[in-house]
Amino acid sequence: MSTAAVPHADAPSSPGRGVVLEARNIVMRFGGLTAVDDVSFQVHEGEIVGLIGPNGAGKTTFFNCLTGMYKPTSGEVTLGGRALPPRPRAVVTAGMARTFQNIRLFGNMTALENVMVGRYCRTSSMALTSILRGPKFRREERESIDRGRELLRFVGLDDKADHLARNLPYGEQRRLEIARALATEPQVVLLDEPTAGMNPRETEEAMRLIFRIRELGMAVVVIEHDMRFIFTLCDRVLCLVRGALLVEGSPAQVQSDPRVIEAYIGGSEDDDISADELTEEDVEVLHAEGVDVEPSRTSARSENGR
Amino acid sequence: MDQFLQQLVNGLTIGSLYALIAVGYTVVYGIVQLINFAHGEIFMIGAFGALSTYLILFQGQTSLWVLPFLVLGAMAASVGVAVLTERVAYRPLRGAGRLAPLITAIGISVFLQEFVRLFYDKVPGLDFPSAKQKIPFPQIEVVTGPAIELGPVTIQRAAVFTIGCLIMCGAALWWFINRTRTGRGMQAVSQDPDTAKLMGINVDRVIVVAFAVGAALAAIAGVAQGLLNTNINFKMGFIAGLKAFTAAVLGGIGNVWGAILGGLVLGVLETLAVQFLPGGSPWKDVWAFALLILVLVFRPQGLLGAKVVDRA
Numbered sequence: 001m002s003t004a005a006v007p008h009a010d011a012p013s014s015p016g017r018g019v020v021l022e023a024r025n026i027v028m029r030f031g032g033l034t035a036v037d038d039v040s041f042q043v044h045e046g047e048i049v050g051l052i053g054p055n056g057a058g059k060t061t062f063f064n065c066l067t068g069m070y071k072p073t074s075g076e077v078t079l080g081g082r083a084l085p086p087r088p089r090a091v092v093t094a095g096m097a098r099t100f101q102n103i104r105l106f107g108n109m110t111a112l113e114n115v116m117v118g119r120y121c122r123t124s125s126m127a128l129t130s131i132l133r134g135p136k137f138r139r140e141e142r143e144s145i146d147r148g149r150e151l152l153r154f155v156g157l158d159d160k161a162d163h164l165a166r167n168l169p170y171g172e173q174r175r176l177e178i179a180r181a182l183a184t185e186p187q188v189v190l191l192d193e194p195t196a197g198m199n200p201r202e203t204e205e206a207m208r209l210i211f212r213i214r215e216l217g218m219a220v221v222v223i224e225h226d227m228r229f230i231f232t233l234c235d236r237v238l239c240l241v242r243g244a245l246l247v248e249g250s251p252a253q254v255q256s257d258p259r260v261i262e263a264y265i266g267g268s269e270d271d272d273i274s275a276d277e278l279t280e281e282d283v284e285v286l287h288a289e290g291v292d293v294e295p296s297r298t299s300a301r302s303e304n305g306r
Numbered sequence: 307m308d309q310f311l312q313q314l315v316n317g318l319t320i321g322s323l324y325a326l327i328a329v330g331y332t333v334v335y336g337i338v339q340l341i342n343f344a345h346g347e348i349f350m351i352g353a354f355g356a357l358s359t360y361l362i363l364f365q366g367q368t369s370l371w372v373l374p375f376l377v378l379g380a381m382a383a384s385v386g387v388a389v390l391t392e393r394v395a396y397r398p399l400r401g402a403g404r405l406a407p408l409i410t411a412i413g414i415s416v417f418l419q420e421f422v423r424l425f426y427d428k429v430p431g432l433d434f435p436s437a438k439q440k441i442p443f444p445q446i447e448v449v450t451g452p453a454i455e456l457g458p459v460t461i462q463r464a465a466v467f468t469i470g471c472l473i474m475c476g477a478a479l480w481w482f483i484n485r486t487r488t489g490r491g492m493q494a495v496s497q498d499p500d501t502a503k504l505m506g507i508n509v510d511r512v513i514v515v516a517f518a519v520g521a522a523l524a525a526i527a528g529v530a531q532g533l534l535n536t537n538i539n540f541k542m543g544f545i546a547g548l549k550a551f552t553a554a555v556l557g558g559i560g561n562v563w564g565a566i567l568g569g570l571v572l573g574v575l576e577t578l579a580v581q582f583l584p585g586g587s588p589w590k591d592v593w594a595f596a597l598l599i600l601v602l603v604f605r606p607q608g609l610l611g612a613k614v615v616d617r618a
Binding site (some may be wrong): 067093 | 487
């Protein structure tokens with residue numbers, strides 16, 4: 001049994017840090033379709049792990065398995081050394097939070113209320129105590145509001161606290177979803193395409209935000225199609241193809257792995273394609289699929305060259 | 307004009323009653339998309355709960371201080387039965403589509419009516435009257451008695467009580483939904499149950515709270531109805547429940563403020579129609595349900611729309 005205190009020897013980066021999240025041999029089948037095929041991985045404290053792969057590779061399904069939204073056909077997820085039952089409520093209480101590819105905020109609630117709902121699993125006033133307005137209720141309510149405002153400030157939405165979530169611009173909705181996830185006080189945050197649909201400036205901000213989340217001591221697992229984003233941000237990258245883990249390694253290793261190139265450009269004749277060209281090609285492929293990454297190509301290059 | 311004002315007051319009174327019951331339909335629908343047709347019976351059981359409390363503890367009393375105890379007795383009965391039906395009848399059917407719980411609700415409605423009709427006078431050790439006839443409801447001083455003359459308008463004391471209850475319940479409900487952790491949980495579940503689970507919200511408990519809140523308001527309506535009508539019977543929940551359901555649809559089912567508005571609009575229009583349209587009171591229900599049909603045809607989402615437990 002691995003526990004949080006045992007360092008993982010094979011970790012390409014951050015050796016000496018404890019394993020916080022571990023998935024062992026996760027398999028998810030829907031009828032005859034195997035969406036996730038025997039995937040194992042570990043996430044260490046304070047690590048940013050990227051999850052890439054072509055559309056339909058099973059990345060989001062894997063997230064759903066981790067967070068208990070799907071009950072995996074087989075396999076086990078442990079958080080901080082303890083097995084996680086495949087139930088969303090148990091998962092969030094144990095300390096794992098996530099955001100969604102297609103934003104799922106509570107649209108008819110304000111930004112602050114959305115974050116306060118995130119506090120739900122860390123507060124305990126029952127319906128009756130809130131009716132009787134006990135001192136515990138008032139203290140918890142006060143704390144929830146303060147903490148909510150703090151988190152909104154953290155993601156840069158402190159001036160939008162009283163706006164309805166559905167009225168916020170797209171990029172701010174993404175940040176609000178992150179704030180709501182952080183409100184659950186997670187050890188690990190799973191971000192599902194946090195920059196989808198964002199412009200280059202917003203993408204840059206998102207990247208800085210994720211670094212700041214790591215500075216708070218949380219581990220981050222991020223699904224992303226924007227390769228430049230992933231390879232700049234992550235300590236370690238995993239590439240899923242057709243549900244199976246194809247490659248795992250440092251950004252540089254994954255970037256130059258011919259199998260990854262193969263998977264993304266679907267068996268092109270250019271077998272000796274260079275790593276730099278991969279991202280260009282990759283962007284082209286994604287662009288052809290309707291994912292709007294075109295503007296970020298040039299600007300992200302100059303800005304991220306730090 | 308005097309007549310119009312008088313009917314307006316009467317309409318607001320009956321409308322408040324509808325509104326108090328309608329909230330129960332709408333809150334439960336907003337959370338589990340179930341039309342709880344047994345909710346009218348929860349209202350009836352509230353009235354019988356108040357009566358039972360009176361018969362056991364306060365027989366012969368008419369002082370005002372009895373009233374809060376009657377309301378508490380009514381709430382205990384209504385909330386108890388509502389939570390029990392949720393537990394034994396609806397929860398096992400969760401995820402079974404919409405038709406099975408709907409038919410179950412109708413079954414529970416019939417069951418509760420017949421249960422009260424057949425067994426109310428057979429409670430061992432207690433000398434309750436038979437519910438097969440109308441039972442006189444306790445009359446409490448201050449809230450019953452001589453009507454208040456306000457210029458040309460006569461207002462029943464129980465009507466003041468009823469409208470006052472609606473105002474207080476509306477305010478309490480607003481506070482509960484918008485300012486408490488559980489209320490926020492209810493909003494979250496009604497907007498996106500799957501995501502709500504990922505926030506650590508116990509959806510089953512939120513559903514129980516929704517049933518309990520609706521039942522508590524229906525219980526207050528049951529007491530108000532007893533005071534207004536001076537008697538109660540086992541059938542009182544059927545037509546009142548149907549009207550309250552109409553009110554909930556009128557306001558936009560799932561929307562709490564819509565249910566309150568819908569109740570008041572329905573009560574007022576129904577009363578005015580009886581006064582000013584040919585046919586008189588036998589046609590009362592015709593106008594009420596004609597209104598429902600018109601709303602369903604021209605504004606199916608209801609007056610205030612929104613399919614969620616929503617803010618004002």
